[in-house]
Amino acid sequence: MAKVQTKGSVRRVRSEFASLAEWGDWVNANCAAAREDDTPVLMGQTGGSRKRATHDQLMVLIEEQRARYAAVGAGVSSSA
Amino acid sequence: MSDPDAPPLDPDALISALERHEVSFVAVGGLAAQWHGAQRTTKDLDVCPAWDEENLERVAGALRELGARLKVPDGPAEGVEFPVDGAFLHRMELSTWRTSAGDLDVLMGIPRDGRWDLARYEHLRENAILLEIGEHAILVASLEDIVRSKEIANREPDREALPELRRLRDNPVDGDAGQPTDAPPDD
Numbered sequence: 001m002a003k004v005q006t007k008g009s010v011r012r013v014r015s016e017f018a019s020l021a022e023w024g025d026w027v028n029a030n031c032a033a034a035r036e037d038d039t040p041v042l043m044g045q046t047g048g049s050r051k052r053a054t055h056d057q058l059m060v061l062i063e064e065q066r067a068r069y070a071a072v073g074a075g076v077s078s079s080a
Numbered sequence: 081m082s083d084p085d086a087p088p089l090d091p092d093a094l095i096s097a098l099e100r101h102e103v104s105f106v107a108v109g110g111l112a113a114q115w116h117g118a119q120r121t122t123k124d125l126d127v128c129p130a131w132d133e134e135n136l137e138r139v140a141g142a143l144r145e146l147g148a149r150l151k152v153p154d155g156p157a158e159g160v161e162f163p164v165d166g167a168f169l170h171r172m173e174l175s176t177w178r179t180s181a182g183d184l185d186v187l188m189g190i191p192r193d194g195r196w197d198l199a200r201y202e203h204l205r206e207n208a209i210l211l212e213i214g215e216h217a218i219l220v221a222s223l224e225d226i227v228r229s230k231e232i233a234n235r236e237p238d239r240e241a242l243p244e245l246r247r248l249r250d251n252p253v254d255g256d257a258g259q260p261t262d263a264p265p266d267d
Contacts, residue, residue, distance in 0.1 A: 010219075012210045015115070019214035020092035027111070031123040033086030034110075034183065034237075040153065042173040053172075055154045061171065062150065062162045069163040 085157035086183055089123040093181035094146065095216055098127070101142040105129040106204040107211075108190050108221045108229070113241065115211050116223045117248045120241050124176075124183035128221070130201040131188055136166035139186060146179035173198075190221070190229035199225055223249045 017023035041053040091111075098105060109126025110118070129139050149159025159178035169175060173188045189198030207222040227245050230238035 010208065010210045012212060013115075013220075015211055015213035017213055020095055020216055021090075021214075023213060024089055024091045027091070027114070027121075027123045028088045030119070031089075031110075031114070031121050033083045034122040034124050041151070041175050043171065053153070055152055058150065058152045058155075059160075061168070062152075062160055065162050065164070065168055 083157075086123065087178065087180075089125065089182035090180075091125065091182070094125050094179070094184060095218060097142040097145050097181070098139075099216070101138040101145070103127075103129055103138045103142055104135050104201065105139075106201055106208050106219045106221050108187065108204065108226065109185065110241070112220045113223070113226050113245055113248075115209075115220050116226070116245075118241065118244055120244055122237075124185060126185040126187060128187050128189055128201050128204055131170070133166055133170070136169045138166075139169055140165045143177060143179070143184075143186075146177075146181055146184070148177040148179040148184065151176040151178055151183075190225065191232035192225070192228060193232065199229065 015023065017026065041058060043051055043053045043057065105127040107115070107125065108128050109124070110121035111123070111125055114121040129135050143164050148164065149161045150164070151159050157178075169186060172186070175186050177184045177186065189200040190204070191197070192199035192203070204221045204225055205219060207225055208219040209222065211218045211220045223245065227242065227249050230242055230245065
């Protein structure tokens with residue numbers, strides 16, 4: 001069983017599914033994909049600065065990331 | 081309409097990657113509601129990780145392992161690939177990722193009052209249930225916290241989901257994912 005940090009009393013529930021794979025099969029058979037714009041990327045922190053990120057804003061941040069890692073030659077990649 | 085390009089969900093791969101990278105998180109959103117018995121849900125996994133630098137680096141490590149690409153509005157269906165790290169995640173209150181194991185949303189928190197104050201990992205963990213499924217144990221946000229967040233967010237899919245979630249909240253015997261037991265925590 002994977003170790004999970006808990007605090008105080010926690011209610012344990014045993015799933016009716018025998019495994020995550022079995023549950024995944026159920027989800028894929030019974031659940032729809034999210035609508036494309038249901039969950040927009042949000043930038044900023046709480047306290048009034050929340051905003052839905054636009055394509056251009058995100059691409060600026062992404063290019064910053066790429067440039068930073070290219071500059072330092074870091075071996076970080078988003079590829080598996 | 082539903083995203084026609086959404087890949088199948090492989091929760092075993094997603095959860096296992098988060099566990100391998102020792103990410104502290106609470107599952108929220110539609111699939112968390114499904115673990116409470118909801119039938120109307122979507123097949124993406126939403127997680128609220130602890131929002132500290134170290135844990136966000138662990139999240140980034142899991143995302144890299146899963147080949148995650150950021151879903152960008154009006155961007156390519158497969159998402160945009162770039163070097164993701166904890167600092168980038170910290171700049172996003174909510175980021176949506178397309179991975180080799182399905183869609184994964186990373187949230188700083190979920191709404192908990194009318195001023196859009198967020199219930200973060202530490203709050204959610206206190207009310208969460210520990211769902212045991214196979215060899216995995218997953219902290220899942222309480223139905224009370226999920227219902228409250230959807231009432232405040234008040235988007236169309238939230239309004240559609242709320243009647244069922246309120247029914248489950250008010251009748252937990254019918255709605256729970258298994259046989260609940262009170263047990264001491266792991267630590």
